[in-house]
Amino acid sequence: MAGIAACAILTLYRIVLFYFDRTDLFVDESQYWLWSQDLDFGYYSKPPLIAWTIRLFTDLSQSDSIFWVRLPVPLFHFATALILGSLAQYLYDARVSCWVMISYITMPAVTLGSAVISTDTIMAPFFSLALLFYFRLLNEDKARYALLAGAMAGVAFLAKYAGIYFVICAVLAAVFISKARPSWRNGLLVLVTFAVVITPNIIWNYLNDLTTFEHTLDNADWVRRNTSDIDLRYLKLAEFFFSQFGVFGPILFGSLIASVYKAREADARILLFFSVPIILIVCVQALLSKAYANWAAAAYFAGTVVVVAGLLQERFYRLLRLSVWIGVVIALGLPFLTAIADHVSIDGEKPALKRLLGRERLSQELIAAAKEHNADIILAGGRDILADLFYTGRDADVVIRSIPPRGRAWNYYQAKFPLDENTPGQTVLWVAGRPTVECDGKIIEPVRELTTEGGAYHGGAMFVFMMDRECFDG
Template sequence: MSPALRSPTTGDDLRSALMLTLALTAARLVALFSTPLELYPDEAQYWLWSRTLDFGYYSKPPVIAWAIWATTAVGGDAEAWVRLSACLFQGGATVVVFLIARRLYDGATGLAAAALYGLMPGIQLSALVAATDAPLLFFLGLSVLAYVAHLQATDARRRLLLAVGFGAALGLAFLSKYAAVYVVIGLAAHLLASAEARRAWTPITAGAAMLATAAVLAPNLAWNATHGFATFQHTAANAAWSGVQLFNLAEAGTFLVSQFGVFGPIPMGALIAGVGIAAARRRLSQPDLLLLCFTLPPLLIVTVQAFISRANANWSGAAYLTGTILVAAWLLRWRARRWLVAAIALQGFVAAFFLAAVISPALADRVGLANGLKRARGWSQTADLILDRAFREPGLTAIAVNNRFLFYSTAYYGRERLTELGVPLASWLLMEGPRNQAETAAPLTPAIGGHVLMVSYEGWRRSEMQADFEAASGLEIGSVWLDRKHKRRIEMFTGRGFRPSPRDPVTGLPRAPVVSVPPGRPTPP
C-alpha cells in the first residue's frame, strides 16, 4: 500500500483517543472492583488452569491462563484480579484500533473508530469477563497493524522487522484463541484481491513471518501432540454441534439479529449498507478492500455455521475490530456525522447502563434482565452448601460432582475450605471417557472412592450416580436463590465403595448385564 494513501494527522486525535481509552478503562476498573457478581464457572475454570502454568489446556490455548496468573500474582485471587487482564487487553485493543485507522485514513477516522470500538456493546462484556476474546482481539489488532505498516513501509529492513512482528502477533493471537485463523483467511483474501499487497511481500519477508508464527506456536503444538491434540479436538467438536437440528434457517436468522446487539444497531446497519454500496459500484479504495477482507470472512463463515447447525453470538467477534474502522471511515466519507454521533451516543448510553448494572445488579433485576446475570450469582453459596455437608461427614475420601460448572466453582469458591478438609475434588464420569478438562484431570476413581460425598447438579443423573456405589445413603437437597424467580438446586448423598458400571457409549447409561443362556432355552426379555 502506497504511503501516499496515508492522510496527515495531528497529535490532538491521539491524545483524545488515549483520554477516551483511559476514561473507559477507569470506569471498567471501578465496576470490576465493586461488583458483587461472582465468577462465571468458565472464569473459575481459567483461574484453576492458571494455578498450573502450561503451554496448552483441554479446551483453550494458554494465554488466558497466563494472563490470570500474572494479575493474580500481583493482587491475589479475588474476582476483580482474575478478570483484570480482560479490561487491560480491551483498553490496548482500543488504542490499536485508533492506530490502524490513522494509518489507513486519518486521525479523525481513528478517533471515531476508537469511540465506536470502545463503546461497542460486545466489548463492554468482553472487558469485564475473564475469557479468550479480549486477548484475541488485542493480538489480532496488533497483527493487522503490523500488516498495514508492512504494506506501507518502503525500507527493506523495516519491512523484514514488520513481517516478523506480524508473524509473532499472529502467533500470540492463536495462543489466545484459535479463531485467529480468520486473520489467515483475511490475509489470503487480501493477497488474492490486491496486486499491490502481493508486491509488498518477498520470499524473505513471507518466510520470516511464517517462521515467527511457527516459533510462537511451537510450544502449544508440542503440548497438543503429547495430549492427543485435545484442544484441537475440542474446538472441532464445539463447532460441529452434533445432536442439533441441521440446516436451520431460524438459527442463521437469530445469529444475524444477535450481531446488531454485539456490534450495535447503527454500526451494523452501516456495515451492511456499505457492503451493498461497494457491491453495486464494484469499486473499493485500497484501505476499504483491506478491511473488508478481514471483516467479511468471520461474519460469512459463522453465518453459514449457524445455518448448518448453530453458532454463538461472539463467534464472529474477530470481524468487529476491523469492521469498526470501516464503519467509521464510511460514515465520515458519507458525511453522515449525525449517524456517527447517534451511534456513539447510543452505545455510550448502553455502556453506561451496563456498567451501572454490573456495579448494582439490582438495576438489571428491576428492568427485567435478571436472567442474564443468574450464571454469575450464587456460586459461593453453592460451594458452601457442598462443603458444609462435607465437614459433617467424617472419613470422606473425596467430593465428586457431576457437572463441570460445579467442579470449577467449588474449586474456586471452596479453595480455602477444601485445603482445610484435605480431600480431593473429583468429577464423576457419565461416559466411559472424559469430555472436559475437569473429567480429564480429576476423575473419580475406585482408588479415592471409598467414602464419597456425591453432588448432582439439579438432580441430573443422580440414580446413575447412586448405582455406581455398593451403598448410597443420606440424600440431601439444597438450593440457592439467584434472584426472585430463579434458584439453583443440588442433590447430595454419600456413596461407599465406588464401582463404576460399564457405560453404553451412545446413551451414557449403565450397560445391561450380559445374561448367559444355555442352548435351547428362550432368551429372557
C-alpha cells in the first residue's frame, strides 16, 4: 500500500501543477492533437493510439486546452507503476513490488514523460501488461494468458512501433532460456493475437503508400545507403549510451549493466532479455546513424523490476534509497519548473525550457498579421511553425498551408496540407527566415518582423510577407 500511496501522491502533484504550467505544446504534441481531429488507423509517422487517447480525453472534457491534451500522461504512468508492481509481486514479493512502483514513478524519463505527451507514455502500460501476462503464461501455461499477452503487445505496437520489441525479446529469451519457452500452441497464440491486433494499422500503411514505413527508413537512414557509404559514428554511440544514465537514472542504469553479469535466477535473466537487447539494438542504430535518448524507453519496464529486485537481494538498501531520492528531487522539481518557465534561465538570456516556450506567441502574431492584412492563407515551410499554427489557430478563420514538397513529402503537413490548386483564397501571408523575398523579379519587403526572443526560436529572425498565390505557382 505504501508504494501505491506514494505513486498516487506524486501523480496528483503532477496533475495539480498542470494548472500552473506555463509551457506551450511541443511540436510533436501539437501534431498528435491535430491527428486526433481525424481519427484513423495510422498517421504519417506514428501508429494511431496516441491520437485516439487525446481525442478521448478532449471529448470527455469538451476542451482542447493543453491541460486536457496532456492529462493522460501522469495517469498512464501511474497505471504503469501499478502494473509493474503487480509483476514484481508475482515474481518476487511485496517489498520488491513497493520499491519497483516508487522507482518507476520517480524515474527521470517518467518525470519528463509526465510533462509532455508522447508515444512512449501511451505504450508504457500496455507493454507492461504484456510482460505481466507473458510471465503468467510461462509459469501457468494457460491459453488466456497467451491471448492477453499477445493482445497487449499488439496494443503497445499501436501506441509506438517499439512495441515490436516485445516479440523480438520473447523470441530471444526462448532461444537461450528453457523457462522462457511456452508451449508451441500458446507461443503461436501470442503471435497470432499480436498480428490480429496490429492488422488494421498494417492495412492502413499498405493503403497509404507505406507512409510510416518510409518515415522509419528516414530515421534509420543507413538502410538506404550503400555499405561503402556507412560511417561508424562512435561519438553518437557514446552520446546515446551515456544519455541512458539520465533516462533510467545513474544508479539504476549502472545496476542494470551489473545485472547482466550477476543475474542467475531464470526470471531475472528473462527480464534482462526484455531489456538489454532493446538497448543494444538502439546502440547499433546510434553507431550507424543517430538515436535519441528515449528510443530505448521500452527497455526500462522489465529493467526496473530486475534492477530493483537485484539491489534488494544484494542488500544495497542505501543505494536504492539514494536512487529514489535523486528521482524524487527531479520529480518534484520539473513540474515546478514548468510553472515558472518564463523566469528560469541557465545563461541569463534563454529560458531553460525554451523549446516549450514562444510557440503560441509566434502563432498569435501570425494570425493577427493575417487578419490585419486580410490574408486568405498563412503559408510556412517549417514543421515547428505549422504544428503550433494548427493548434493555436484552431478557432481562427484562416487557412493554414505548407510549402509544397519537391518530390516525396518529408513531414505530415507537406503530405496533408500543401498549398495546391484545391486551396481556397488568393492572398498569402508567408513566414520566412530572410528579410526579403522575390516574386517575378520583384523584391518584396516584409510587413512585419516576428518576435523570436525568449522561446523556441530565440536567436533567429522571422519575417512576414504579403504575396499573391501566383508567386507560388509551380
